[in-house]
Amino acid sequence: xxxxxxxxxxxxxxxxxxxxxxxxxxxxxxxxxxxxxxxxxxxxxxxxxxxxxxxxxxxxxxxxxxxxxxxxxxxxxxxxxxxxxxxxxxxxxxxxxxxxxxxxxxxxxxxxxxxxxxxxxxxxxxxxxxxxxxxxxxxxxxxxxxxxxxxxxxxxxxxxxxxxxxxxxxxxxxxxxxxxxxxxxxxxxxxxxxxxxxxxxxxxxxxxxxxxxxxxxxxxxxxxxxxxxxxxxxxxxxxxxxxxxxxxxxxxxxxxxxxxxxxxxxxxxxxxxxxxxxxxxxxxxxxxxxxxxxxxxxxxxxxxxxxxxxxxxxxxxxxxxxxxxxxxxxxxxxxxxxxxxxxxxxxxxxxxxxxxxxxxxxxxxxxxxxxxxxxxxxxxxxxxxxxxxxxxxxxxxxxxxxxxxxxxxxxxxxxxxxxxxxxxxxxxxxxxxxxxxxxxxxxxxxxxxxxxxxxx
Numbered sequence: 001x002x003x004x005x006x007x008x009x010x011x012x013x014x015x016x017x018x019x020x021x022x023x024x025x026x027x028x029x030x031x032x033x034x035x036x037x038x039x040x041x042x043x044x045x046x047x048x049x050x051x052x053x054x055x056x057x058x059x060x061x062x063x064x065x066x067x068x069x070x071x072x073x074x075x076x077x078x079x080x081x082x083x084x085x086x087x088x089x090x091x092x093x094x095x096x097x098x099x100x101x102x103x104x105x106x107x108x109x110x111x112x113x114x115x116x117x118x119x120x121x122x123x124x125x126x127x128x129x130x131x132x133x134x135x136x137x138x139x140x141x142x143x144x145x146x147x148x149x150x151x152x153x154x155x156x157x158x159x160x161x162x163x164x165x166x167x168x169x170x171x172x173x174x175x176x177x178x179x180x181x182x183x184x185x186x187x188x189x190x191x192x193x194x195x196x197x198x199x200x201x202x203x204x205x206x207x208x209x210x211x212x213x214x215x216x217x218x219x220x221x222x223x224x225x226x227x228x229x230x231x232x233x234x235x236x237x238x239x240x241x242x243x244x245x246x247x248x249x250x251x252x253x254x255x256x257x258x259x260x261x262x263x264x265x266x267x268x269x270x271x272x273x274x275x276x277x278x279x280x281x282x283x284x285x286x287x288x289x290x291x292x293x294x295x296x297x298x299x300x301x302x303x304x305x306x307x308x309x310x311x312x313x314x315x316x317x318x319x320x321x322x323x324x325x326x327x328x329x330x331x332x333x334x335x336x337x338x339x340x341x342x343x344x345x346x347x348x349x350x351x352x353x354x355x356x357x358x359x360x361x362x363x364x365x366x367x368x369x370x371x372x373x374x375x376x377x378x379x380x381x382x383x384x385x386x387x388x389x390x391x392x393x394x395x396x397x398x399x400x401x402x403x404x405x406x407x408x409x410x411x412x413x414x415x416x417x418x419x420x421x422x423x424x425x426x427x428x429x430x431x432x433x434x435x436x437x438x439x440x441x442x443x444x445x446x447x448x449x450x451x452x453x454x455x456x
């Protein structure tokens with residue numbers, strides 16, 4: 001038996017074992033009767049290598065987590081060193097150097113005023129922490145009437161019940177609506193939904209006026225406004241002007257509500273700056289971080305907040321003001337060590353400068369798609385780019401959802417060596433920062449061919 005045939009048979013066997021016991025996320029498992037599962041053996045830089053030897057360019061950074069490539073040796077070496085020292089310890093009443101070094105570095109690099117770090121396990125958990133902490137802050141300050149939150153239309157903040165409560169993507173929210181809190185929804189400053197001729201800044205100004213009207217009615221009962229700065233990722237890679245964040249910070253201050261910045265997907269260089277909030281010159285009351293925090297190696301999240309918030313909980317035990325939120329793996333030393341190694345790469349390498357060069361190349365390659373008869377919009381913020389496919393360019397009428405045009409792009413990508421996973425009919429790129437310009441060319445060319453098939 002030749003090696004290729006043996007590898008193919010071994011891959012098929014893995015797929016069948018998988019389908020007999022596993023249930024994959026964000027997946028209708030019935031699809032896998034016709035859509036091939038891809039067993040992965042290893043990763044190399046921007047590439048994934050299947051058990052059958054086929055290679056796939058990871059154009060979506062494995063759900064936006066991978067920053068510096070698969071099997072990045074410096075992060076791997078830090079983890080190997082930590083494995084021989086301490087794998088885990090309870091984080092209540094105990095501490096350790098990896099968590100301390102991570103917290104100190106996060107305080108150093110996040111916007112001014114963020115000085116306390118609460119660690120959790122994943123992005124949704126970070127959102128839960130921020131929501132509970134904001135509510136509990138107001139309760140401890142004598143404002144128990146503040147029980148609600150304001151979110152943006154089209155927002156997505158995670159899939160645990162609290163995080164889903166402040167999300168507005170029907171695909172995820174609709175089924176569980178009876179279990180969820182009901183937020184007040186403010187119109188998103190999404191530039192795609194602007195009026196003809198309106199600039200992004202003008203859209204932001206108009207939407208801030210609508211936010212003001214909502215706060216005038218609801219600030220007395222509102223704990224916080226939560227937004228994804230600059231890019232609403234899972235909601236369709238919708239993008240908006242930084243001036244909206246500047247105005248929102250001012251409104252939150254004026255009306256006495258917290259500002260929660262969900263930088264889980266957009267933090268750590270994705271938008272062109274280390275954190276998206278930097279482009280507006282604002283500091284939120286809570287910044288939620290995850291995904292790229294460990295370079296894609298291990299699950300970890302952090303909520304970075306202010307001394308004012310921390311002090312609202314600091315009291316004698318009998319006062320009953322402690323924040324009694326916990327996760328078994330809070331502050332896991334292995335995850336913290338991966339995170340400190342990731343942040344060290346930002347200190348040692350010209351990451352943001354290189355990203356600007358890569359982003360410019362990506363922009364030049366996707367620009368011709370603006371003239372495509374089934375592309376309504378081509379948009380980009382830093383290392384995030386998106387192409388909106390529509391049935392009719394003039395009216396922006398979408399393709400019927402049941403036609404699953406984006407799935408055709410995904411299939412074409414896999415058949416030709418690229419992991420492209422569209423959001424509905426929105427094809428997007430969020431590659432690892434180690435991608436080369438020729439790999440960007442391959443990624444875009446593969447997507448363009450896939451789009452051609454999808455809209456045929």
